[in-house]
Amino acid sequence: MFRRKNLSLEARNNRLGIYLLSPSIIFIGLFVLFPIAYNIFLSFHFSSMFNPKNLSFVGLENYIRVLTSEAFWSALKNASVYTFSSVILQLILGLIIALLLNKEFYGRNIVRGTVLFPYLIPTICAVFMARWMFEPNYGIINVFFRSALGYSINWLGNPHTAMLSLILVNTWKFFPFVEIALLARLQNIPSTLYEAADVDGANFFQKFIYITLPELIPIIFLTGLLRTIWTFNDFQLVHVLTRGGPVRSTETLPLLAYRSAFSNGNIGMGSTVAMFMAIFLFITFIFYYKIFDPLKENK
């Protein structure tokens, strides 16, 4: 134990800093870091839901079973289709709307506020609203289809349209995230750049490609990356909208992990699938960190 006299003022201050930080570190360590480590541990064991305290070490068997199971690759494919389609749609939609809301017009502020609603609404509400609108018999969307085409589409009962529904709901719900980030960036582009371009006789497209887009690329990349991670890891939206159906055609990795652990009763397997998700996450994190170095403020 240090004697008070031997510590400089700064060192004593810094000790206080550590004390102030410790409750949060302890909490995070116990309930975030330890579970992740425990998950790694679980993935090397076989554990049945019905007798959870009975773990038997199986080494890499879970990993091999996962890698050789059709369900895993199917889930990976579904997750990829879901993620990349949704993200691309969100980026495009967010960009267009941000560009629009950057212009001046009456009521612009109201529209800016309104556009955020999908993001603020609880996901489950968004999903239920989608279910209500997509309902084969009473859904308002099918009302239009019936009057136009003569038949209604069973959005959630057909594998192809189910995935499409997922993508649409995800896009509707999360495009404001992209939009608001892009709009903030757009508003910081000095108008002098555009004025100079006008003097040089640039038209709309040229101004967009040579001025606007380069300024936006970093933010587009950042929001795209974040949305990719969050969509890939998404459980709630998919589970409530389709439960992974019909017949597993929309089962993504998180749903497979859940199903392995709870429906099939094999927690070890569930953890293993989660480990693969974590690997993807880890790679993405390194990628993100290298590119953005978020600790600039500390330096």
Next chain:
Amino acid sequence: MKHKHLEKLITYFAALLIVLFVITPLIWTLLSSLKPSNEILKYPPTFIPKKIVFDQYINLIKSTNFLQYFFNSLIVGIISTFLTLLIATPAAYSLTRFNYRGRNVITGLLLFSYMVPLLLLGLPLSVIMSNLNLINTRLSLVLAYVAFSLPFSMWMLRAFFFSVPKSLEEAAMVDGASHLQALTKIILPLAKPGLISSGIFVFILVWNEYTLALLFISSESLKTLPIGIAAFMGMTAYQWGNILSSIVLMNIPVIIIFMFVQKALVRGFLLGANKE
């Protein structure tokens, strides 16, 4: 000249389309929820209810556990928010005003938590909670939510604390204030928008949270709103009346919060506390 008019027209038209795109599901759900039961499932549907009734809402409250779910979500939300802010504030203060080994590493790790899938935490946590005999309690949810919210709250608060100039506290400490007094009397009042923003983000996160609640809670009386109303979409006929009215009711707190604190939300949003 004509070009300008056309551009304006297109702008207004596009703005209208966007608003419709965003609002239509909400309005349609609201309108549907105000119809009597026999009119909801009518084909062709009536867009404006013949008569506005609150049958669905009354039925929801009387015949389901909606109020219980609402109460559970509210309690868990408030306690989690309070605890998170209580722990994150000194932590953020520590990260901004002190210097010690590992500070940068820890700050970097905070970002990592943004991207952790809830399921990766949820599966092992449910086993751990089960071993601790905490499974199926609201406490388990609070613990998990606080732990999960701490990283981004610390990140947000840290950003807000940075915006308070250090000279203010230094002046106070010259006058004899301790660190704790500097924190409470100077930084906190100035960083109030940051505290409010962080608090709101935590509350909204907990209010909407589904995965962990699904994993931890199995008793009907302890369910939070998301998993409680998810059950309205059972295997057999959906109880549309209940579903529609519960959507509207669940949206109301969020919309109210949003309307009152628009500015603080946007600022906090851009400083980086989004999770979904």
